[in-house]
Amino acid sequence: MIGQQKMPCPACGNEIIFDTYMLMAGQAFSCGQCHASIGVATSSVPVVKDAMEKFEQIKAGGLKGENSSAGI
Ligand SMILES: [Zn+2]
Numbered sequence: 424m425i426g427q428q429k430m431p432c433p434a435c436g437n438e439i440i441f442d443t444y445m446l447m448a449g450q451a452f453s454c455g456q457c458h459a460s461i462g463v464a465t466s467s468v469p470v471v472k473d474a475m476e477k478f479e480q481i482k483a484g485g486l487k488g489e490n491s492s493a494g495i
Pocket residue numbers: 432433434435436437454455456457458459
């Protein structure tokens with residue numbers, strides 16, 4: 424799966440596998456061990472989406488020298 428990522432549960436450290444695209448869509452995921460809920464507030468979804476789009480551009484090699492002196 425393209426969007427699958429892993430992150431440690433903030434509550435118990437258990438590994439949570441989630442889908443970035445589903446997370447952006449407002450889908451919440453829960454820890455299988457402690458059932459803590461991991462999700463993005465719908466109000467911040469556009470922010471996350473924007474960041475992910477930039478990330479995808481960078482991964483695709485779309486970052487073209489323009490900001491090379493500015494640093495990241
Ligand atoms: Zn947990």
